[in-house]
Amino acid sequence: MTGSTVTESAPSADVTQVTVCAPVNIAVIKYWGKRSVSLNLPTNSSLSVTLHTDDLRSTTTAACSPLFASSGEGDILWLNGKKENVAKAKRFAAAVEEARKMRRERETADASLPKLSQQPIRIASVNNFPTAAGLASSASGYAALVFALKELYDLPVSATELSRAARLGSGSACRSVFGGFVAWRAGEKEDGLDSVAEQVADDGHWPDVEALILVASDAKKDVGSTEGMQGTVATSELFPARVANSVPKRMKQMEKAIASRDFDLFAETTMRDSNQFHATCLDTYPPVFYMNDASRAVVRLVHAYNDLFLAKEPSGADETDGPTYRGYRCAYTFDAGPNAVIYTLRSNLPQLAAIVQQLIPNAPETNKEEFWGPYLAELFNSGSLPDVSGVIEYMGLSPLPVGAIRRAIHTKVGPGPTVLAKGYVDGVSLLRTDGNIIEK
Amino acid sequence: MTGSTVTESAPSADVTQVTVCAPVNIAVIKYWGKRSVSLNLPTNSSLSVTLHTDDLRSTTTAACSPLFASSGEGDILWLNGKKENVAKAKRFAAAVEEARKMRRERETADASLPKLSQQPIRIASVNNFPTAAGLASSASGYAALVFALKELYDLPVSATELSRAARLGSGSACRSVFGGFVAWRAGEKEDGLDSVAEQVADDGHWPDVEALILVASDAKKDVGSTEGMQGTVATSELFPARVANSVPKRMKQMEKAIASRDFDLFAETTMRDSNQFHATCLDTYPPVFYMNDASRAVVRLVHAYNDLFLAKEPSGADETDGPTYRGYRCAYTFDAGPNAVIYTLRSNLPQLAAIVQQLIPNAPETNKEEFWGPYLAELFNSGSLPDVSGVIEYMGLSPLPVGAIRRAIHTKVGPGPTVLAKGYVDGVSLLRTDGNIIEK
CATH class of the missing domain: 3.30.70.890 (GHMP kinase, C-terminal domain)
Structure with missing residues (x-):
């Protein structure tokens, strides 16, 4: 299987890699109803409490490398150890494409930057809680994804922009980009540029x-x-x-x-x-x-x-x-x-x-x-x-x-997404061949 | 006990008596919310189907007699064989008083009428379904009560007036005064005179x-x-x-x-x-x-x-x-x-x-x-x-x-309230000493 490429060549400076975690949020004013299904624009604003990543989290490793090209598989996604069909995971693919586009623009502007945008990407994400438990795994999952991509590509995006990107993956994910108490403003624009989350109070405000x-x-x-x-x-x-x-x-x-x-x-x-x-x-x-x-x-x-x-x-x-x-x-x-x-x-x-x-x-x-x-x-x-x-x-x-x-x-109440590791931890790749993540 | 008076003296021409049954109704447009609690005036109109009294009914016997005065107990009510405290059954007492007042007016206008309004009244009502089943026993019960009083006193009240009287006992009872399909118009008046039920279609319309x-x-x-x-x-x-x-x-x-x-x-x-x-x-x-x-x-x-x-x-x-x-x-x-x-x-x-x-x-x-x-x-x-x-x-x-x-x-779908018997059936009072009703 293609995943083995990582193991065979790792640890290698040719693999750029980051591991992050992102929190679950539980709304106290509920999001229910979309005014745009394609853009995940809500009919009403909502407000949530970000729960602590010590207890509930999605942990996501994103890696890119020229070595990944050899398999011809393109981008790969593992969710909870299971390889997904990226062609069908349209919102995932769109998030990767958007981040890659921004990276490409940076690389064009600054020729000294490594050409990460030309490399296939591999992403593995796991939740530390059962998906079937009905907890909002898509919120923490997409927040972790967009945060991991930002860190992998070193993109100069604000938390607000990150929130917008997460929203495109799964509406309530835009709130998991912040810790503490978070409002998602419904916005009014048709393109959804004003439909983003913002922190109402951080996790130290009312611990x-x-x-x-x-x-x-x-x-x-x-x-x-x-x-x-x-x-x-x-x-x-x-x-x-x-x-x-x-x-x-x-x-x-x-x-x-x-x-x-x-x-x-x-x-x-x-x-x-x-x-x-x-x-x-x-x-x-x-x-x-x-x-x-x-x-x-x-x-x-x-x-x-x-x-x-x-x-x-x-x-x-x-x-x-x-x-x-x-x-x-x-x-x-x-x-x-x-x-x-x-x-x-x-x-x-x-x-x-x-x-x-x-x-x-x-x-x-x-x-x-x-x-x-x-x-x-x-x-x-x-x-x-x-x-x-x-x-x-x-x-x-x-x-x-x-x-x-x-x-x-x-x-x-807990903080927003956090970088757990960049590159390798103790010289061992966090991204295993089976897509699981070895946490510290 | 006072009820024994009936048995001791019955059959007797001194006891005026009627037995009726009234149906349960189940709303298809729901009554929920009162604009006046004391008058049972609803916030919105409602509409129900009257269910057949062959299957679900309240059967009520109303009797009055000068013989009932000897006990000094006044009016007596038995519900499902259990004697109720009439002093606490305010809505029941109000219904009886209203009917008695109308009877008194008739007796004043026509001296040949027996002075039923001066006699204590005894009422026994039974449901053929368990009250605890959560079926609307108060609706059929109050419809049977006001219908029995009308028949006992031979009152010239229209079905609409009967409906208004039933409503004062229990809101949805106003719909049990009719068979078939029945609308309860919320009305607008503060005194509730326009808050009555009317038949939309009889029980033969859509059997x-x-x-x-x-x-x-x-x-x-x-x-x-x-x-x-x-x-x-x-x-x-x-x-x-x-x-x-x-x-x-x-x-x-x-x-x-x-x-x-x-x-x-x-x-x-x-x-x-x-x-x-x-x-x-x-x-x-x-x-x-x-x-x-x-x-x-x-x-x-x-x-x-x-x-x-x-x-x-x-x-x-x-x-x-x-x-x-x-x-x-x-x-x-x-x-x-x-x-x-x-x-x-x-x-x-x-x-x-x-x-x-x-x-x-x-x-x-x-x-x-x-x-x-x-x-x-x-x-x-x-x-x-x-x-x-x-x-x-x-x-x-x-x-x-x-x-x-x-x-x-x-x-x-079934008919509205019906008279089952007037006076005695086979020479036996329908009102037994224990308040139960002997049906035919």
Whole structure:
């Protein structure tokens, strides 16, 4: 196979190579609906939290070399170790062509630069989470791709330009180009030049925001999100009200919530927007369902838990922009699948995890480390979780049958794409012949 | 107990008595949201199919007698054999008072009339279906009540006035005053005088329309419908678009569908409206869920089944008012609970039942007669159901776990309230001492 060329000739100065990682982002104001399918231009702005690459990431190695030409295969892409058909991966090929074109322009302007644009490219990308989990693998994947190409070719592109390029691959990927809290401005131009993401606040601004992702056991998707959202645009009679009224108001509320670290406003706006997005899916014809009974159990759990601590906000001049209640402990949001992402503040995470364990129990034989990850597993195993029996009693909910949630992923707000290595690490190519990446 | 008075003195000419039954109705354009809670005035018009009282009914006996005064108990109400606290049953008491007032006016005008208005009243009402099944027992119950009072007091009220009186008891009860296909006009007046139901077509107009009700096993309601709908009115940002745009258009489409017996338009409008109603529930804050995984399985089944027979309608001048597709076999609708009501045409019912049996299987030990009712049980037991193995294969759906549906109720379009008996039947009072009704 052609991939073996790398091994045979590596390490070699003739191979230019970079390895990067890029984060997953989970929207709190949802992107749903395209005004242009070919350009991935959205019907409305959206806003997301970038999750930490320590926990969830796409890692991508991009390499080019004159040695790759000998096989005659041209560009090659491996996704999670599996070689893809580049001819069919049109958005991938377009991203490579755009980067190569920019590189060629640089090489033309500066004859001293190596002619990387003339070399076949090889790219290997892996996610550290199962694609089937319904997490937004295309967002982190395309963000990693465009970032890797920029670094490989040493392109002088701004983060905004990178965001635009990522958007062409997969809409929400434009938000994974930044860390922290990120808004994707829908823009108005037909060519989409103004449809880019921008950082609202970096990952150091509100580091207390953490996320507990509950991966549903039955995570099969009914309808893909591109098909689903275009069905909504075409058939939902409620959708225009969301685009015209709810989203613009909520974008402002959410930016205000983040700027002032107002978790109540953040939480309530997040939940209202998740519900409204799924409402427009249900108003689609035929209807699209992403949430299942386990998802709904999480919704009930979060509301019942919050209700114990909520106080109705006294009315005031600011009320129209403020949350209805004060004292939120956590907030759910659901993408186009049944998995719940629960945002909470760090101080509250152990109690939340203990409640989840009681009400959505995993089987007794479950490996706590595999299910909960190291931080929470340590709390479970050392018996340091708070006693929630009183809280559970007040919540008045019955536990779900064992096993509705397959695993939990605990993470926090994190940075944008990062270069992990340029060239070789310890003299060994990161790009193996099978397309897998050896991480440090 | 006071009820024994009846038995002791009956049969007696001193007891005036009537027994009536009234139907359940299931909306195809949903009522959801009140503009006045005290008067049960809706935010939007709605339209329903009256189901046949052969299968689903409230049976109500109303009796009055000077003999009832001796106990000093005043008016008495039994619901399903259980004596209610009339002081707390304010809407019941108001209905009785209104009828009594009208009777008093008649008695004042015509001294020859017996003074029934001065006698305590005893009312016993039973449903032939479990209240907990989530079927609209309050609609048939209040329609039976106001109809029984009219008959007991021989009041010269029109069906429209009866509808208004029923509405005050329970909004959708105003539609159960008519048979066939019934529209409830929202009206505009503050006093609600113009908020009444009217018959769009009687039960002989389109007798082929049948219904298969699938009663979900887990039929516990999250939130009552009055609380749920007022939550939607107060918090859903999508709801105004439903009221202003979707419902008025769909009312016209539905009346057109019924007038022309256009099952395609009927089916598609029914499903779109059910979905939109549940979408506004999901857009409520906190969200309200009535459908569960079994409900969603029925939705998928109906779409997959229809898809085998649907052809995209060629565009034409009439397209904006017409269905998108032609060839519908059936249509689901869900009220404020997980039970599915599937409307279909008579010729198609056996195939539909056979498909449901395959994809939402009941346990092998299930008594077919109890589960399916006599007509379908006979088809099942005699092996006369059509072979649906090919259809099932094309549908490509996996069966649900056994037992998601508790029973099926097969019924059809039916008439409005009916008098079953006046006075005594075979010399025996229909009103027994325990409040139960002896039907003929």
